[in-house]
Amino acid sequence: MSTDEIARLLGKAAADVPEPRLAEGAWARSRQVIRRRRAVGTGLAVAVLLGAVAVTVPQRFGGAPPDGTNPTTPATTGTIIDRVPATVTDRTGVPLPRRSGQFGPKVETLANQPVTRAAALYEPAVPASARQPGPVYVLGEDGLYRRIDAPVLEFAFDDGKQNRADPLRPTALSPDGKLAAFPQVDRLVVVNLTTGQYGSYPVPGFNKYVRWQGTHAVLVGAEDGAAFSVDLGTGRAEPAQAKLADLAGAEPVTHVPPSVDQSGLGSFRIARWQGLAWRNGNKIVRAAEGSLPLVAVIDVDRAAVVRALAVPPGPVTVLGWLDDHTVLVQTSKGVLAWDAGSGQVTSVATPFDGVIARP
Amino acid sequence: MEDVPGGEQAEFVAFVRARQHRLLRSAYLVCGDHHLAEDLLQGALVKLALRWGRVRGGDPEAYLRTIMYRDAVSWWRRWRRENLTSAPPAMTGVDGSEDASTRVVFAEALRRLTPRQRAVLVLRFLEDQTEARTAEVLGVSVGTVKSQTAVALKRLRELAPELKDLLTVGEGR
Numbered sequence: 001m002s003t004d005e006i007a008r009l010l011g012k013a014a015a016d017v018p019e020p021r022l023a024e025g026a027w028a029r030s031r032q033v034i035r036r037r038r039a040v041g042t043g044l045a046v047a048v049l050l051g052a053v054a055v056t057v058p059q060r061f062g063g064a065p066p067d068g069t070n071p072t073t074p075a076t077t078g079t080i081i082d083r084v085p086a087t088v089t090d091r092t093g094v095p096l097p098r099r100s101g102q103f104g105p106k107v108e109t110l111a112n113q114p115v116t117r118a119a120a121l122y123e124p125a126v127p128a129s130a131r132q133p134g135p136v137y138v139l140g141e142d143g144l145y146r147r148i149d150a151p152v153l154e155f156a157f158d159d160g161k162q163n164r165a166d167p168l169r170p171t172a173l174s175p176d177g178k179l180a181a182f183p184q185v186d187r188l189v190v191v192n193l194t195t196g197q198y199g200s201y202p203v204p205g206f207n208k209y210v211r212w213q214g215t216h217a218v219l220v221g222a223e224d225g226a227a228f229s230v231d232l233g234t235g236r237a238e239p240a241q242a243k244l245a246d247l248a249g250a251e252p253v254t255h256v257p258p259s260v261d262q263s264g265l266g267s268f269r270i271a272r273w274q275g276l277a278w279r280n281g282n283k284i285v286r287a288a289e290g291s292l293p294l295v296a297v298i299d300v301d302r303a304a305v306v307r308a309l310a311v312p313p314g315p316v317t318v319l320g321w322l323d324d325h326t327v328l329v330q331t332s333k334g335v336l337a338w339d340a341g342s343g344q345v346t347s348v349a350t351p352f353d354g355v356i357a358r359p
Numbered sequence: 360m361e362d363v364p365g366g367e368q369a370e371f372v373a374f375v376r377a378r379q380h381r382l383l384r385s386a387y388l389v390c391g392d393h394h395l396a397e398d399l400l401q402g403a404l405v406k407l408a409l410r411w412g413r414v415r416g417g418d419p420e421a422y423l424r425t426i427m428y429r430d431a432v433s434w435w436r437r438w439r440r441e442n443l444t445s446a447p448p449a450m451t452g453v454d455g456s457e458d459a460s461t462r463v464v465f466a467e468a469l470r471r472l473t474p475r476q477r478a479v480l481v482l483r484f485l486e487d488q489t490e491a492r493t494a495e496v497l498g499v500s501v502g503t504v505k506s507q508t509a510v511a512l513k514r515l516r517e518l519a520p521e522l523k524d525l526l527t528v529g530e531g532r
Contacts, residue, residue: 003484006480006484006512007484007485007487009461009462009465009522010388010469010480010481010484010485011384011485012461012462012465013388013462013465013466013469014384014385014387014388017380017383017384017387017393017396019379019380019383020379020380020383020397020400021379022375022379022383022397022400022401022404023371023372023374023375023376023379023404024372025401026371026375026401026404026405026407026408027368027371027372027408029401029405029408030405030408030409030411031408033405033409034409
């Protein structure tokens with residue numbers, strides 16, 4: 001049989017694809033993009049001009065130079081930097097643990113009382129000297145906690161045993177809230193929260209991160225090493241093409257560090273991105289370290305920071321998008337909901353000492 | 360002025376209309392999903408339209424093909440495909456004949472290849488591109504194209520042993 005046979009099979013496999021009508025739409029879309037770019041360019045020029053005037057005028061009249069670190073509207077590209085107000089109003093209705101700490105032996109085990117769907121997972125922090133991590137609790141949609149009693153989960157260490165990572169990652173819970181994935185050295189453990197049963201999948205490496213790909217596969221890997229994609233159906237782990245630390249919502253974020261445009265941040269500078277990024281349409285949110293700890297929203301199309309939240313000093317973990325425009329952030333002031341559209345910040349939970357995961 | 364039909368726009372529309380069906384079929388074979396394939400092609404066409412003034416005097420088809428295939432095999436596309444498609448590519452009009460059965464078996468086996476392997480097969484055998492041209496489109500070496508072709512055909516034979524005879528040749532191409 002000739003290679004024509006393969007061409008014929010390929011042709012037949014795509015024979016039912018109808019003829020599209022894409023030409024006019026693509027052209028129109030390209031003109032929109034061009035117009036938007038021009039508008040941004042014009043806006044930039046106006047902003048620069050206004051900035052120049054703003055600098056010149058006060059000096060001419062002996063006034064103080066404008067504060068270039070204005071946290072709300074840096075002049076260059078209109079990036080807005082929000083701040084956490086001194087008093088934050090409570091936001092109810094977000095299913096998250098309301099208090100931290102271990103809950104004692106009275107908490108039912110997951111095996112005895114599985115959930116139909118988990119609202120969140122929680123692993124309380126333990127002292128730095130502890131050899132074993134704290135228990136992982138499952139918060140069911142009924143508002144009750146369960147304790148995962150099996151398997152025994154270990155800390156993940158890097159090669160030199162210098163850095164310790166908790167087995168629970170903020171990305172551990174599957175999108176449907178029914179499975180939990182735990183990266184372990186040389187394996188991935190997946191617990192079925194609806195039955196309490198678990199499976200162990202061989203994955204080489206000092207695994208530290210997990211990322212769900214739908215509900216049937218998990219990306220797992222170390223911070224700087226290549227990631228593996230584990231098919232939960234076959235148990236097969238195959239090398240993934242991207243590093244897990246660069247993924248947002250299981251999609252590669254090629255424009256996040258170091259090429260993202262942060263000129264709109266004014267005097268704020270991002271020195272290093274922290275943790276995993278979370279994608280929502282063409283927006284990505286990720287925590288960052290720099291002159292201030294920030295949570296930054298990046299427009300993927302523009303590869304630019306478009307809005308940021310200056311958070312209080314201390315550990316910062318982005319817990320994902322609550323809805324299309326609201327980001328959940330775990331900070332030293334508790335779990336905050338930041339509306340990246342209006343800038344409003346509300347309090348979802350009091351300060352937590354530990355790791356939280358949401359679907 | 361740029362929105363006035365005629366001139367560049369008319370030229371672009373004519374160019375796309377002559378190729379969009381074939382390209383969509385190729386995109387579909389690589390993605391395994393109708394909607395994603397259209398999304399993929401539409402994205403590539405917008406990029407082409409943005410550079411039409413500069414590209415039209417050269418080889419716009421090569422430019423378009425490169426964009427589309429590279430996007431198709433990029434990691435996030437693969438993720439979306441795998442999450443959007445839990446079944447083999449939709450097969451309408453299957454009549455239960457031997458030919459239809461072969462088609463279903465082949466489509467199912469094809470779906471289990473990696474996006475890059477599918478792209479190599481489509482470029483080499485459906486679009487009749489040379490190994491060198493395929494390598495250029497995908498941004499890989501000729502050696503990679505050769506090895507991916509061999510691996511893809513071997514994998515297809517494993518996944519669809521009933522098609523072994525149909526898939527035996529082709530590696531030497």
